[in-house]
Structures are given as structure tokens and as C-alpha cells.
Amino acid sequence: MIFACDEHGAIGKDGDLPWRQSTDLKHFKRTTMQRPIVMGRKTWDSLGGALPQRRNIVMSRTVLEAEVEQMNVDEVLALAESEDVFIIGGGEIYTLFMEHAKEIRRTIVHTAVEGADTFAPTLDGEGFYLIGERRVEAGPKDEHDMTFQHWIR
């Protein structure tokens, strides 16, 4: 699972990311490159197209018009038996797969978003422990400082 959240767990607002964090997008790209990525239909809509060089898989309760691979929960879990699958959001899909996640790449964006409407699930009591953490100052194309964390269980 990979996500970026503010200091209170917010990940989205009005169907989009609530910040511009170029350094985090690069981290996301590096981490997920060449891997299958699984997302909810709303996150898919927010992207405006498939992310390149990754197998894009979208979850919806209806058949989508877009030419993109669709899977249900059981199909995603079956794929994860043989490949490292990245769950890339949003809030509904993180919650759906929380119990199955083995690793979490969490970026804390050092801000408090006002009016956020989507949140990541909390890791408290889920049996994860932190194996790596690195704080990075905002670069010229970032709005905030951020901390990259790596959790496993």
C-alpha cells in the first residue's frame, strides 16, 4: 500500500490531492514502476488516464466504459499471491485492503489540510512497525516538507 497523508491522515479533497508535492510524486513513481497498481474508480477518474509503465487495475461495482483492466477484491488478492501489487488508493480502497497489506509506504506531508474529505486508515493497532523513516525538506516544486516512512508487518 502506498499513500501520502497530512499530519491528521487526510489524503484527499474535492476528488484530488490536497497539495502539490513533486518530490513525493517522484517517490511514488520510483516505488511503483513496473508493478501492478490497483485503484478505486474515483482515483482513476482523478488521474485522467493510465499511469505509464505499470499495469493499471481499477475497481468499480459497475463495468467501466474506459479501456482499463478491472478486478474485484478476490482477483486482486489472487494476483498478489504471485506478484508485488501496489494498492494506490483512494480512501475506500485502502480500507478494503488494510487487513491484507504486508507493507506500507506512507509519506507524511507536514501540513494540516483544511476541509479534507478523504482519509487514510490509521495504522494504530494493525500490527505494523516502522523500519525506515527519512524527513525531506520541501524542494522548489513542493509546498511542504515531508517524511517518507516504510512500515511492515
Ligand SMILES: NC(=O)c1ccc[n+]([C@@H]2O[C@H](COP(=O)([O-])OP(=O)(O)OC[C@H]3O[C@@H](n4cnc5c(N)ncnc54)[C@H](OP(=O)(O)O)[C@@H]3O)[C@@H](O)[C@H]2O)c1
Ligand atoms: N494522498 C494519496 O496518497 C491519495 C492516493 C489516492 C487517492 N487519493 C485521493 O483520494 C480521493 C479518492 O478516494 P475515495 O475514497 O473517494 O475513492 P476511491 O477509493 O478512489 O474509489 C472509490 C470507488 O471504488 C469502487 N469500489 C469501492 N469498493 C469496492 C469494492 N468492494 N469492489 C469494487 N469496487 C469498489 C467504487 O467505484 P464505483 O462507484 O465505480 O462502483 C467506489 O466508488 C481523491 O481525493 C484522491 O485524490 C489520495
